[in-house]
Amino acid sequence: MRKLTLLTIVLLMGLFTNAQTTFNLDWFSGVPSGDVTITIDVGDSVEWTWADTLPHSVTNDAGAQETFDSGILTGSGTTFTYTFTQVGVNPYHCNVHSGMIGTITVEQGLSVEDKFAMNVNFFPNPVQNALTITSLYSLDSYQITDILGKTVMLTKVSGNVVDVNTASLNAGIYFVTVTSEGMETTFKVVKR
Numbered sequence: 001m002r003k004l005t006l007l008t009i010v011l012l013m014g015l016f017t018n019a020q021t022t023f024n025l026d027w028f029s030g031v032p033s034g035d036v037t038i039t040i041d042v043g044d045s046v047e048w049t050w051a052d053t054l055p056h057s058v059t060n061d062a063g064a065q066e067t068f069d070s071g072i073l074t075g076s077g078t079t080f081t082y083t084f085t086q087v088g089v090n091p092y093h094c095n096v097h098s099g100m101i102g103t104i105t106v107e108q109g110l111s112v113e114d115k116f117a118m119n120v121n122f123f124p125n126p127v128q129n130a131l132t133i134t135s136l137y138s139l140d141s142y143q144i145t146d147i148l149g150k151t152v153m154l155t156k157v158s159g160n161v162v163d164v165n166t167a168s169l170n171a172g173i174y175f176v177t178v179t180s181e182g183m184e185t186t187f188k189v190v191k192r
């Protein structure tokens, strides 16, 4: 009986752990705020990795929902991980470099599909010759269709940052669909 109870607890813990995700963010001087601003689920963790050789901290702003502070650490590859347990908004910064800022927004009950769709960013918009797409989940492909629904680009990719050469597109409105492991989300881009 005691063995069965222990086994049950271990199994339940396994189920609970599997539901949570750790998201990795590169943390370095000059990091675009949009790259370190994400929306996650209650119980998810964020792991920041120092991606240059300068000293940095990951420190919550005064008005943040939760309190977290790595202290000032130095060394490429250094990491700091924090698990968010409350619904709320957590702006944060580096105590050494005033330009290093981001926000972790925590919501309740997000599916993986939600988290994928909420954490795809693209710039600039309107676009001229080069569109950059960033995603918290590694992307598998992008497809660009025009306003009439005709596919003008369909490309397999791999990674969290994708650069799209848009020089050949005529001026107009386009829909960009990105996919990751069977999930997809679409956004609208204007080409000038």
Ligand SMILES: [Cu+2]
Residues within 6 Å of the ligand: 028, 029, 054, 055, 056, 057, 094, 095, 096, 097, 100
């Ligand atoms: Cu810094």
